[in-house]
Amino acid sequence: MAPNRSVPPPPRQIRAYRFPPFLRSRLAGGLEIVAARLPGPPLASLELVAPAGAQYDPEERPGIATLTASVLDEGTDRRSSLEIAATAERLGGYFTAGADWDVGYLATGLLSSHCREGLELLAEVVASPTFPESEVERLRRQRIAEIQRRLQDPGALADDRFHREIYRGTPYAHPLYGTEESIARLTRETLVDFYRGHYGYDGSTLIAVGDFDPEALLRDAENVFGAAAGPPGPTPPRPEIRPAPLTGIGVHVVDRPGAAQTELRVGHAGVSRTNPDYVSLAVLNTLLGGKFTSRINLNLRERHGYTYGATSRFSSRQGPGPFTVNAAVETNAAAAAAREVLHEIRRVREALVEPEELDETRSYMVGVFPYSLQTVGDVTRRLETMVVFGLSDDYYTRYLDKVAATTREEIQEVARRHLDPERIVIVAVGPAEILEPQFEGVGPVTVWTPEGEPRTVVART
Amino acid sequence: MSPQATLDLDLQTHTLGNGLRVILGRQASLPLTAVNLWYHVGSKNERPGRTGFAHLFEHMLFQGSEHVGTNEHFRYVQQVGGVANGSTWYDRTNYYETVPTHQLDLALWLESDRMGFFLPALTQENLDTQRDVVMNERRQRVENQPYGQAGERIHEMLYPEGHPYHWPVIGYMEDIAAATLEEVRTFFRTYYTPNNAVISVVGDIDPGEALGRVEAWFGDIPPGPPVAKVVPPPIRLGGEQRALIPDNVRLPRVYVAFRAPAYGDRLWYTADLLAAVLAGGKSSPLYRDLVYDRQIVQDVGASVGPYECGGTFMLVATARPGVSAEEVEAALLGHLAAAASAPPSEADLERARNRMLTDAYGSLQRLDTLADQLSQFATYFGDPAGGLNEAERYLEITPQELVDYATGWCTEPERVVVSVVPRTAS
Numbered sequence A: 001m002a003p004n005r006s007v008p009p010p011p012r013q014i015r016a017y018r019f020p021p022f023l024r025s026r027l028a029g030g031l032e033i034v035a036a037r038l039p040g041p042p043l044a045s046l047e048l049v050a051p052a053g054a055q056y057d058p059e060e061r062p063g064i065a066t067l068t069a070s071v072l073d074e075g076t077d078r079r080s081s082l083e084i085a086a087t088a089e090r091l092g093g094y095f096t097a098g099a100d101w102d103v104g105y106l107a108t109g110l111l112s113s114h115c116r117e118g119l120e121l122l123a124e125v126v127a128s129p130t131f132p133e134s135e136v137e138r139l140r141r142q143r144i145a146e147i148q149r150r151l152q153d154p155g156a157l158a159d160d161r162f163h164r165e166i167y168r169g170t171p172y173a174h175p176l177y178g179t180e181e182s183i184a185r186l187t188r189e190t191l192v193d194f195y196r197g198h199y200g201y202d203g204s205t206l207i208a209v210g211d212f213d214p215e216a217l218l219r220d221a222e223n224v225f226g227a228a229a230g231p232p233g234p235t236p237p238r239p240e241i242r243p244a245p246l247t248g249i250g251v252h253v254v255d256r257p258g259a260a261q262t263e264l265r266v267g268h269a270g271v272s273r274t275n276p277d278y279v280s281l282a283v284l285n286t287l288l289g290g291k292f293t294s295r296i297n298l299n300l301r302e303r304h305g306y307t308y309g310a311t312s313r314f315s316s317r318q319g320p321g322p323f324t325v326n327a328a329v330e331t332n333a334a335a336a337a338a339r340e341v342l343h344e345i346r347r348v349r350e351a352l353v354e355p356e357e358l359d360e361t362r363s364y365m366v367g368v369f370p371y372s373l374q375t376v377g378d379v380t381r382r383l384e385t386m387v388v389f390g391l392s393d394d395y396y397t398r399y400l401d402k403v404a405a406t407t408r409e410e411i412q413e414v415a416r417r418h419l420d421p422e423r424i425v426i427v428a429v430g431p432a433e434i435l436e437p438q439f440e441g442v443g444p445v446t447v448w449t450p451e452g453e454p455r456t457v458v459a460r461t
Numbered sequence B: 001m002s003p004q005a006t007l008d009l010d011l012q013t014h015t016l017g018n019g020l021r022v023i024l025g026r027q028a029s030l031p032l033t034a035v036n037l038w039y040h041v042g043s044k045n046e047r048p049g050r051t052g053f054a055h056l057f058e059h060m061l062f063q064g065s066e067h068v069g070t071n072e073h074f075r076y077v078q079q080v081g082g083v084a085n086g087s088t089w090y091d092r093t094n095y096y097e098t099v100p101t102h103q104l105d106l107a108l109w110l111e112s113d114r115m116g117f118f119l120p121a122l123t124q125e126n127l128d129t130q131r132d133v134v135m136n137e138r139r140q141r142v143e144n145q146p147y148g149q150a151g152e153r154i155h156e157m158l159y160p161e162g163h164p165y166h167w168p169v170i171g172y173m174e175d176i177a178a179a180t181l182e183e184v185r186t187f188f189r190t191y192y193t194p195n196n197a198v199i200s201v202v203g204d205i206d207p208g209e210a211l212g213r214v215e216a217w218f219g220d221i222p223p224g225p226p227v228a229k230v231v232p233p234p235i236r237l238g239g240e241q242r243a244l245i246p247d248n249v250r251l252p253r254v255y256v257a258f259r260a261p262a263y264g265d266r267l268w269y270t271a272d273l274l275a276a277v278l279a280g281g282k283s284s285p286l287y288r289d290l291v292y293d294r295q296i297v298q299d300v301g302a303s304v305g306p307y308e309c310g311g312t313f314m315l316v317a318t319a320r321p322g323v324s325a326e327e328v329e330a331a332l333l334g335h336l337a338a339a340a341s342a343p344p345s346e347a348d349l350e351r352a353r354n355r356m357l358t359d360a361y362g363s364l365q366r367l368d369t370l371a372d373q374l375s376q377f378a379t380y381f382g383d384p385a386g387g388l389n390e391a392e393r394y395l396e397i398t399p400q401e402l403v404d405y406a407t408g409w410c411t412e413p414e415r416v417v418v419s420v421v422p423r424t425a426s
Helices: A062-071 A081-090 A112-127 A131-152 A154-166 A181-183 A188-198 A213-227 A276-292 A295-303 A329-348 A354-369 A374-389 A395-405 A408-418 A430-436 B053-060 B072-079 B101-116 B124-143 B150-156 B173-178 B181-191 B209-218 B266-279 B285-293 B325-341 B345-365 B369-382 B384-389 B399-409
Strands: A022-026 A034-035 A043-051 A096-098 A106-111 A204-209 A247-256 A262-269 A309-312 A320-330 A423-432 A445-448 B012-015 B021-026 B031-039 B083-088 B093-100 B197-203 B241-247 B251-258 B299-302 B310-318 B416-422
Touching: A022 A213, A022 A408, A034 A213, A034 A374, A034 B031, A043 A112, A043 A374, A043 B093, A043 B345, A062 A106, A062 A131, A062 A188, A081 A096, A081 A112, A081 B285, A081 B345, A106 A112, A106 A374, A112 A204, A112 A213, A131 A188, A131 B101, A131 B299, A154 A262, A154 B093, A154 B150, A204 A213, A204 A374, A247 B416, A262 A329, A262 B150, A276 A295, A276 A309, A276 A329, A276 A354, A276 A395, A276 A408, A276 B181, A295 A329, A309 A329, A309 B124, A320 B124, A320 B150, A320 B299, A320 B310, A329 A408, A329 A423, A329 A430, A329 B325, A354 A395, A354 A408, A354 B072, A354 B093, A423 A430, A423 A445, A430 A445, B012 B124, B012 B209, B021 B209, B021 B369, B031 B101, B031 B285, B031 B369, B053 B083, B053 B093, B053 B124, B053 B181, B053 B285, B072 B083, B072 B101, B083 B384, B093 B101, B093 B197, B093 B369, B101 B173, B101 B209, B124 B173, B124 B181, B124 B209, B150 B251, B173 B209, B181 B384, B197 B209, B197 B369, B251 B325, B251 B399, B266 B299, B266 B310, B266 B325, B266 B345, B285 B299, B285 B325, B299 B325, B310 B325, B325 B399, B369 B384
Parallel strands: A034 A204, A247 A423, A247 A445, B021 B197, B241 B416
Antiparallel strands: A022 A034, A043 A106, A043 A204, A096 A106, A262 A320, A262 A423, A309 A320, B012 B021, B031 B093, B031 B197, B083 B093, B251 B310, B251 B416, B299 B310
């Protein structure tokens, strides 16, 4: 029998979702372990996180955290750089090291039957890296070339200018990857010092997820890491990052003459991931710009056709991460698009959201949660969030309840507290001669070269 | 290492009376179900002057149907916690939703409504907006993207005029602007028929019961005329083709490309395995030599496109500052010559085979990629189950076959070399 097509079909019986159970343990040397079983294909993800993110970069050494992390797996007292890579890759896996703003990480993914080998490799790399001078030099040159490449990448230029403007005077103002000058100055000794001060086991966590027995994984980890304490230095306290308040709407144009499109960023400093308002803000953001049917995307893409897509987000950091609206827009419509973004931010502060709109947003976030937890990497990232931001063990269970209970009033309250469309930065990366006149009346306009030099007069032809 | 049978999906396949092929699989680890439709139409079904049409059409299919309003498709899916999207490629267009299992009917309703009742909702206004959106998509992906024009040039040269892979999937700007409402209607009637489609439903379902629901939603959609198969003309370049693209970039990037056999052929897997041997991972020969030892490139990769009428085998590398495109090109060609003269080391072969295996496991972890793989194998080969064991295809390939492939398919007269270089140096 043909079903009734005129209305959406009713749902059937809902099936409950549970976040995968996990075990926790702490070794004598201070290393924390979190292990979860995820049934499925025989894969595992092992990740070691340490308080070694770029927020610890000293003022004169931006980029040291990320460069230190990338040199960690370039040689140990037993293996060369290529031997480390080959050990993981021979088994069809990978080995990687890096850093974000909060943590440095070493990670390997491989078949779950080879977890023991993965743990041994992690332990060897974190405990006995040799920082070979030749590899330091190679990665330093590679990094400088990458920084130069970013000068040609409109999205990277937009992000870098945006962060410089909203975070003036704080470590967040620098690119995560550092600057050409700072990277050129980093010596092997400064990297070794940074390593010693940030990769001790006390303060670090091993996160293991895969199709394995978590009890056995814990035993293996105890055997592999033993009672060792890792590198010696005490971890310095986390820096307090307090960006100076903005004073108005500031427009920053990065000139790319002849560019086919304009990269747009609108936003300001946001809140720490540990802020008690975070979940309400996540609901607010999803409604405002965090899903396809968000206000900002429907406005910019579906109503006006200005862009292929527009999104907003509160980035998760231990310090006050950025609130950013992000879109690549038609150059002739750049200021109009920015005005629409400001309008949407004002609107969500001024009026309560529609009850139906809130219902849709909340049920989207609750319903999509298991979708975001399908792979060993997915579950690893969620556990990492829990560890890095000190969230409680039942956080993800309570998260769903909290999302479901968020009210219209709370949305407006957190919008008023944490969004400020009158003290905000607009960055537009594109042809300045078309962009600059458009933004007259929005706010004072500063024009920059891609290299970061202010340019007061724009040549017009 | 050898592949393990890790997936028992209780796979079932049926063809409805209207020709729609249905694939059902049970994978109950999460309370989710993926619905995935493949229409066997892509940019190769377009004609010059209307390039990009299949992709623009994909956008239109999200603009509503008789019982679903403009933009309501995403809204209905997202408000129950689902995820939806679509994509267009040379040979096919796919549409998919992953929803909480208790909302399976919603996804089937939406997909069957646009397969059966799309035309009444079509408006000029929606077409105008989506043309603007797609033009911005092209600017974002191609024109405002460093190195963004290389892919098009490679295809234009590798597949000369007259071949349906000659033009880019996203299409040329003036063609996107020229699309009309009547062309949208004709395209829909020609290609968006149940007999030109496959639907896969995989998740926390009872396959037998799910088949009944697919039948209920899709069974009464009338079939269309058979779709003519696109048969590309045979190609022989008969001489190396080269292009130099000055772009807004600091570092030169070099692409070396060859046509490859059709996806599914043993020789296609040979090409793909060769790409993994050469550049899959930091311990691969290209990475070892060019990034670690000689330090002349920032990055290097090798890939093979899985196309129905023949793939593209491609090496790509970005030069270090101060290194010329010529030097990078010579290095890439040197490695190809080496691959044609001697089999890879045992270690390199083991690494490449194991990588194929873990990559396959990786994609089978996700319901959406799992369903997509079933639809792909049903559409191209009439064998959805084959998609679950694809990694085994690489194990059969011998070292000598890799040598023979490099010798026979990566030849100078059939080679395309594209270099993107800084504008100032041109």
